[in-house]
Amino acid sequence: MKRHGTKRPTTDPSISVLTPASPRQIPLARVVLDARIALREFLLAAGMKALLDELEADRTVLCRPKGKFQDDRQACRHGYDTCPY
Secondary structure (H helix, E strand, O other), rough: OOOOOOOOOOOOOOOOOOOOOOOOOOOHHHHHHHHHHHHHHHHHHHHHHHHHHHHHHHHHHHOOOOOOOOOOOHHHOOOOOOHHH
């Protein structure tokens, strides 16, 4: 069976690939809306980071730093008890 090549559009030599296309006009309302959305996302990300930093600081105060041994705690094994039987 013979394969048929697809027809490719020919490029016009008068149009240079390097010339910029005509500038697209974007409505001002769309630009303002995009700026507001970007600002809201930035503020939410910054707020979440600040909240997580505060929660981590509270956890460190209450539970002491992660991975540090606590000398004033007494080690014990759980799950073992003397049986009266």
